[in-house]
Amino acid sequence: MPKKLKIKKEIISKRVNSISKSGIRKFFDMTLEMEDVISLGVGEPDFVTPWQIREACIFSLERGYTSYTSNWGLYELRDLISQKLNKGYKLEYNPKDEILITAGVSEGLDLAIRAIINPGEEVIISEPCYVSYSPCITFAGGIAVPISTDISSEFKPTPEQINESVSDKTKALIISHPNNPTGSTMSKKELEGIADVVNEHDLIVISDEIYEELTYEGKHTCFSSLNGMRDRTILLNGLSKAYAMTGWRIGFVAGNVDIIEAMMKIHQYTMLCAPITGQFAAIEALKSCDEAVKEMVADYDRRRRLMVEGLDKIGLECIKPKGAFYTFPSIKTTGLSSEEFAERLLNEKKVAVVPGNVFGASGEGFIRCAYAVSKDVLKEALSRIESFVKDNR
Ligand SMILES: Cc1ncc(COP(=O)(O)O)c(C=O)c1O
Numbered sequence: 538m539p540k541k542l543k544i545k546k547e548i549i550s551k552r553v554n555s556i557s558k559s560g561i562r563k564f565f566d567m568t569l570e571m572e573d574v575i576s577l578g579v580g581e582p583d584f585v586t587p588w589q590i591r592e593a594c595i596f597s598l599e600r601g602y603t604s605y606t607s608n609w610g611l612y613e614l615r616d617l618i619s620q621k622l623n624k625g626y627k628l629e630y631n632p633k634d635e636i637l638i639t640a641g642v643s644e645g646l647d648l649a650i651r652a653i654i655n656p657g658e659e660v661i662i663s664e665p666c667y668v669s670y671s672p673c674i675t676f677a678g679g680i681a682v683p684i685s686t687d688i689s690s691e692f693k694p695t696p697e698q699i700n701e702s703v704s705d706k707t708k709a710l711i712i713s714h715p716n717n718p719t720g721s722t723m724s725k726k727e728l729e730g731i732a733d734v735v736n737e738h739d740l741i742v743i744s745d746e747i748y749e750e751l752t753y754e755g756k757h758t759c760f761s762s763l764n765g766m767r768d769r770t771i772l773l774n775g776l777s778k779a780y781a782m783t784g785w786r787i788g789f790v791a792g793n794v795d796i797i798e799a800m801m802k803i804h805q806y807t808m809l810c811a812p813i814t815g816q817f818a819a820i821e822a823l824k825s826c827d828e829a830v831k832e833m834v835a836d837y838d839r840r841r842r843l844m845v846e847g848l849d850k851i852g853l854e855c856i857k858p859k860g861a862f863y864t865f866p867s868i869k870t871t872g873l874s875s876e877e878f879a880e881r882l883l884n885e886k887k888v889a890v891v892p893g894n895v896f897g898a899s900g901e902g903f904i905r906c907a908y909a910v911s912k913d914v915l916k917e918a919l920s921r922i923e924s925f926v927k928d929n930r
Contacts, residue, residue, distance in 0.1 A: 556672045560895030564879060568889045575918045577906040578889035580717060580863065582781040586818070587829040590780065593821030594814050602813055608805040610638025610789070611816045617823040618789050622772075626762035630791045637797055637804060638811045638819075642747045642775040642788040647673050648800040649743045649771040649790065650709075654679040658708040660743075663694035664897025665865070667717045667745065671897075682707070685899035688867060691856045692719040696730040703738045710735060712760065713745040715752060718896045718905035719865040720841075720858020725758040732763045741796075742770045747788075748861040750779035750830055753838045755859065761791070768793040771800075778861075779830050780822045785815035837862050840908040840915055847919035848906075851926050862909045865893065869902045871929045879904055881929075886921040 546554060561578065568574045585591075609615060615632035622628040630636050639645040646669060654660065656678030662670045664683045671681040682702050686692040699710060712731065715722045723731075735742055744760035761770040775788030788811075790800060841858060848855045848866045855866035868878045875892035882888050882904075893903030906922075908915060 552675055552678070556675055559668050561668060561891050564883065564889055564891055567883060571883070571887060574883070574887045574889055575910070575914055575921070576889040577908070577910065577915075577918055578891050580778075580861075580907050581783050581909060582778060582833065582862075583909050583911065584781040584833055586781050586785070587822075587826050589825055589829075590782070590818045590822045594818040597814060597817035602817060604813060606638075606810045606813050606816060608801060608810055609634075609636075610811055611813075611820065614638055614816050614820050614823070615789075617820060618791070621823060622759070622761075622791060626759045628759065628762055628767065628791075631794070634794050635797050636789055636791045637801055638816060639775075639788045639790060639804065640786045640808055640811045641777060642745060642773045643669060644804070644808060644811075645771075645773040645775070645788045645790040645800075646670070646743070646745065647676070648803050649773065649796075650674055650677045650679065651803050652796060652799040653741055653771075654708055657706060659704060659706045661699060661702045661707060661710045661740075662897075663698075663712060665692065665718055665893060665900035665903070666711070666896055667713060668895060670711050679708075680706070683897055683899075685897070687899060688854065688856060688903075692716065692721045692865070693723055693727060694731070696734045699731060699734045700738075703734070703740070707738065707740060709741040709743055711743045711745065713747075715748040715757075715858075715860020717748065717861055718863050718891070718893065718900065718903075719856065720861050720863045721856060722752060722755065722757070722859040724755065725763075728758050728760055729763055732760070732766050735769060736765060740769070742766065743773065744770050745773045747773065747775055747778055749774060751834055751837060751862060752860045753834070753841060753858075757860075771796060776819050776822055779833070780819075780826060781833065782815075782818065782822065785812070785818055787811055787815040787819045837908065840910075840912055843912055843915055844906065844908045844919070847915070847923075851919070851923045853922075853926065862907055864906045864908065865900075865903050866906065867903050868926075871926060873929060875901055875904055882922065882925050885928075886925045888918050888921045888925075
């Protein structure tokens, strides 16, 4: 056996070295080694992809569809997405060159940032936020400029905060509603306030709307649909969450033809195309699964209420999430840090949650609990959290 080469730290690029591994994965890996753990950790539906979607995929395989697709993705899928955006928000995107199918929103995010950011340019992000935003900006040579939000403003960034964070190097702003990890959403009026600042400073908005369908109160507003925002917005969305299709790796981006063309350049050289089986599955999902999505959303909603009531009873302050499938309670009354709380809750009560600080500095003092598990499991988790909090007050 040849001797393994010890790779020096300097071999790895400075950008990659500057980033630590995802804090969510750390807790996920810890749970794999333990028995009887209830995981409220991973942001993934507990539902299996609806049967008709799986069946459509099997049928595509039976017909022998195993090749690459066009770099853009299957035309039928892009056309369905274009129709959906038109029906939902009266938005018009040409399926030919304004919609690109990606390997999840994850790829769309990376493409969007790499397509527009030059080294040293700044991107404003509102924290706490999804763990990939800041690393993707760093990988592209950009600089993430975080805005801190807190529970008193339901973790929503204000136009004033964005305005104050703009410098002559600011190129873009990333927003996400409904939000991971807080479950917070923004109203049309609140988004219009942000759009004004975006216009004033000539910014591009990367709007991650992956939880769009998981909106329980009010109506989702697509940022691109706001006055003047269509061509300034790179809209990211996908099928992972609403259709319980995380493993299929299908997302899409919609935006101005020149920006999408630039993203496509990176995509065709690095990804080539999203998986064909996933694309066939996605076509079926968009054609026939509105009912299935509705049922899953209704179920998440019931769990959301249970979770909020439970946390309230335990005495952990929490905003009532209006979307996604997360609660983000404060654990400040315990005097423990987010990491200590999560680690001890896992070791002592076998409940996995994610420490809030992995979503940005302003997430310290909070934990993220996903309610993508059954009601019975949630009840048991809440009872274990209650007993842990009692021991630590
Ligand atoms: C806000 C947000 N954006 C993007 C993603 C990644 O989604 P996808 O599975 O489409 O890559 C996630 C996954 O948790 C997320 O929470």
